[in-house]
Amino acid sequence: MNLRELTNTEAMAEALREEMIRDPSVFIIGEDLVAHGGIFGQFIGLPQAFPGRVIDTPISETAIVGAGLGAALTGMRPFVDLHFADFTTCAMDEIVNQVAKIRYMFGGQAKIPLVIWAPDGAGLSAAAHHSQSLEAWFIHTPGLKVVSPCFPYDVKGLIKASIRSDDPIIFFMHKKIFSSKGPVPAEEYLIPLGKAEIKRKGKDVTLIAYSIMVLHALEAAKELEKEGIDVEVLDLRTLWPMDWESIAESVTKTHRVLIAHEACVTCGFGAEISARIQEELFDELDAPILRVGAYRVPIPFSPPLERFVIPGKESLIKSIYKILGKEMN
Amino acid sequence: MATTVIMPKLGLTMTEGTIERWLKKEGDRVQKGEPLVEIITEKINFQYESPATGILRKILHHEGEVVPVATPIAIIAEEGEVITEMEGIIPAIQEASPSRPVFQGEKREEIPKRIFASPLAKKIAKEKGIDLSTLQGSGPKGRIIQRDVLQAIEHLKLEEVPPPSPIEIPAGKVIPLKGIRKIIAKRMTESFQNAPHFYLSLEVEMTALQDLRERLREEIEKRTGVRLTMTDLLVKISASALRDHPIMNSRFEGDQIHLMGEINIGVAIALEDGLIVPVIHQADKKSLTEISLSLRDLTQRAREGKLSLEDVEGGTFTLSNMGMLGIDKFSPIINPPQCCILGIGRTVEKPVVQGKEISVKPMAWLTLSSDHRIVDGATAAKFLNQVKRLIEDPALLLI
Numbered sequence: 001m002n003l004r005e006l007t008n009t010e011a012m013a014e015a016l017r018e019e020m021i022r023d024p025s026v027f028i029i030g031e032d033l034v035a036h037g038g039i040f041g042q043f044i045g046l047p048q049a050f051p052g053r054v055i056d057t058p059i060s061e062t063a064i065v066g067a068g069l070g071a072a073l074t075g076m077r078p079f080v081d082l083h084f085a086d087f088t089t090c091a092m093d094e095i096v097n098q099v100a101k102i103r104y105m106f107g108g109q110a111k112i113p114l115v116i117w118a119p120d121g122a123g124l125s126a127a128a129h130h131s132q133s134l135e136a137w138f139i140h141t142p143g144l145k146v147v148s149p150c151f152p153y154d155v156k157g158l159i160k161a162s163i164r165s166d167d168p169i170i171f172f173m174h175k176k177i178f179s180s181k182g183p184v185p186a187e188e189y190l191i192p193l194g195k196a197e198i199k200r201k202g203k204d205v206t207l208i209a210y211s212i213m214v215l216h217a218l219e220a221a222k223e224l225e226k227e228g229i230d231v232e233v234l235d236l237r238t239l240w241p242m243d244w245e246s247i248a249e250s251v252t253k254t255h256r257v258l259i260a261h262e263a264c265v266t267c268g269f270g271a272e273i274s275a276r277i278q279e280e281l282f283d284e285l286d287a288p289i290l291r292v293g294a295y296r297v298p299i300p301f302s303p304p305l306e307r308f309v310i311p312g313k314e315s316l317i318k319s320i321y322k323i324l325g326k327e328m329n
Numbered sequence: 330m331a332t333t334v335i336m337p338k339l340g341l342t343m344t345e346g347t348i349e350r351w352l353k354k355e356g357d358r359v360q361k362g363e364p365l366v367e368i369i370t371e372k373i374n375f376q377y378e379s380p381a382t383g384i385l386r387k388i389l390h391h392e393g394e395v396v397p398v399a400t401p402i403a404i405i406a407e408e409g410e411v412i413t414e415m416e417g418i419i420p421a422i423q424e425a426s427p428s429r430p431v432f433q434g435e436k437r438e439e440i441p442k443r444i445f446a447s448p449l450a451k452k453i454a455k456e457k458g459i460d461l462s463t464l465q466g467s468g469p470k471g472r473i474i475q476r477d478v479l480q481a482i483e484h485l486k487l488e489e490v491p492p493p494s495p496i497e498i499p500a501g502k503v504i505p506l507k508g509i510r511k512i513i514a515k516r517m518t519e520s521f522q523n524a525p526h527f528y529l530s531l532e533v534e535m536t537a538l539q540d541l542r543e544r545l546r547e548e549i550e551k552r553t554g555v556r557l558t559m560t561d562l563l564v565k566i567s568a569s570a571l572r573d574h575p576i577m578n579s580r581f582e583g584d585q586i587h588l589m590g591e592i593n594i595g596v597a598i599a600l601e602d603g604l605i606v607p608v609i610h611q612a613d614k615k616s617l618t619e620i621s622l623s624l625r626d627l628t629q630r631a632r633e634g635k636l637s638l639e640d641v642e643g644g645t646f647t648l649s650n651m652g653m654l655g656i657d658k659f660s661p662i663i664n665p666p667q668c669c670i671l672g673i674g675r676t677v678e679k680p681v682v683q684g685k686e687i688s689v690k691p692m693a694w695l696t697l698s699s700d701h702r703i704v705d706g707a708t709a710a711k712f713l714n715q716v717k718r719l720i721e722d723p724a725l726l727l728i
Contacts, residue, residue: 255475282448283449283451284448284449284452285449286447286448286475287447287474322469325474
C-alpha cells in the first residue's frame, strides 16, 4: 500500500476528484466554490478540472439544498457545501421535511443520493453562529444518515461511500481538524457507512467518541497510560446508522463507559448511546456511564470562555478517574 | 426470645463437629424443625434441624470450622429483637444501630440495609454465589464493584471453599476432599492398608429365598406397610450365621481380637455423594418384620441426611448388596474395625448342572472379604457355607 501523509482537506478533495472522474453525475453545489475554492479551500482546482460541475449559488441555503434535492431526484449525485453546519437551520424544511422523507413517501421509488457537507464545531473563536455541533438534530430525524469522521483516511473513504450511497447523508466535519494530517493510501478504497473503529485498544474503560473528540480521547488515553489506566478509544465515524455491535463488544470487555462529543451534553448523542447501553447491557456495567460535552450555552466568542465551555482532554481524564473511583493526583 | 443454636452432641463419643454447610443465610427466616446446618462428625453427615422459629440473625461459626460440642454456633431471634444479652458469646456481633431505643413489646420494623453494588458486581456475585452483604465496596461512595467480587472469589478459592458447584463437572476441575468423601477416603485407606483382606466366593441358588419372600411379603406388608426385600432376609440370615460363628462377629482393636456381645449388622447404602452404613442393632434378636421396618427407616433417614451417630455406631458385620446395580460379583473392602463384609451380587437365571440334568435356576454370587489377622480361610469358608445353607434352605432359620 502506498501511504501518503494528507490533511483532512486534501483527503476530502482527493475523494471528490476521484468520484467526479468516476461518475459524471456527481457535481458540487454551494457558495464561493468557483471564486474561492470554498471558504476552507476543499474545492481548489475542482472548478477548473470539472468545468460546469462545480456550481456557485446565491446566498440561500434553502435554494442550495432544494436544488440538490431536485437534482438527486432526477438521478444526479449532488454534493452540497453548506459552509457551516449552523446554516442547516436555514434549510431545515428541505432537509427534515423533504430530503429525509421523500424515499419513504414515494414508497421507495425515488433515490436521494445527496451529500450535505457541513463543517461544524467550535474552537476557532467563530462565535455562536459559526461554532455549533448539531448532529443530534439529524440523528433524531428518520431518513437521514449522519457521518462525522476525524482522520484523513476515514474522511476520504467515507466521502466516497457517501457519494455512492442512495440515501441522503449529512456529512459533518470539524473545522479544527481540516489541517490535521494522517496517512492515506494512494489506492482506491471505501469505508462502509455505519462502521465504528477502535483507534486504541484498552481494557479498563471504553471511551466512545467521534469527530475532534477522538483526538482528545487519544491524548487523554496516552496520559492515563502513565497512571496504569488502559483506555479503549472507539471512534464511531458514522453516527447513524450506529454501530451497536462494536459498542457492545467493547463495553462487554471493559464494563465502563465514557461518551464524549463536543455538542452540549443535554440531549446530545451521548444520551442515546448511554440509554441503549444501560437497556441492553445493564449487567455488564461496573460503573455509571458518564458523558462529556459542552455546557448548554451559546458558544462564546471570547477564547478563554470558549475553551471553558467546550470539552477537551482534561475533562475526559477527570471523568475517567471518576468512573474508576480513583482520586486524581 | 432469642435462641442460641449449639453444636449438637450426636453421639456418646462425639466431642466436636465440623460445620460442613449452612443451609440458611443470615437474615433468612427458619422454621423450627427445618434443616439449618450440615454437620460432619468422624462418622456421618448430619442435617441439624433448627431448634426454634425466627430469623437466623447471626452465624457464629462458618463453614469448614471445627467446633466443640455445645459451643454456640448461631443465634435465632425475631426480626428486630435485640440480642445484646448474648454479647458475651458473640465477640464480633454488630447490630445495625445499637443505640436506637427499643420499646418492649412493640414490634420494631427493621429497614434492611441497602447494598450498593454495580450491576456487573451483582451479576457476578449471583453467578458465583457470593453474598454481597459480606463485601466491602471499594468503588465510589463505597459501591461494591466487579473488582471486589473478583477478589472475594479469589479469597474463597484460597480458602478452598468452592462456590456452590455447578452440576456438570468440567474437565480438569479439582474437587476438594471434604465431608463424607473425606471420611470414606480415610476409613477405606485405613482398612485396606491395615487389614490383610482375603476373599471367598461361592454361588448360591436363590429359589427358596425368593419363594419365602413371595410367601411373606403380603403378610409383612399388611402388618407394617413395608415391602420385604432380599436385603432384609439377608440381614436375618447373616445374623443367624454369625450366632453360630462368633469369631466372625469380632473386631480387631490394638493387639486384640474382641468378640462382640451383640450382633449388629450394618447395611451399606449408596448416597448421592457417598456411602453410609447404618446399623441394625441386635439383628439376631429381631424378627423379620422388625428388621424390615428398621432397615426402611434407616435407609430413608440416610437419604435425608438425618441419621444420628447411634444409627451408624456399633456395627459388627456389614452387608453390601449390589444386585440392584447389576453387579454379578465384587470384593468389598472391610468396614473397620470389623472382621468381615459380605458382598452380594445380582440374581440371574442361569443353567445349573444338578445330578445329570441341566436346569435353569436363579443364582447369585456371594463374596466374603475377611481380615486375615482375625480369621483364616477355613473358618471363613465354614461361615460362608452356613450362609449358603440358610439361603438355600431358609427353614433352618426356625431351628
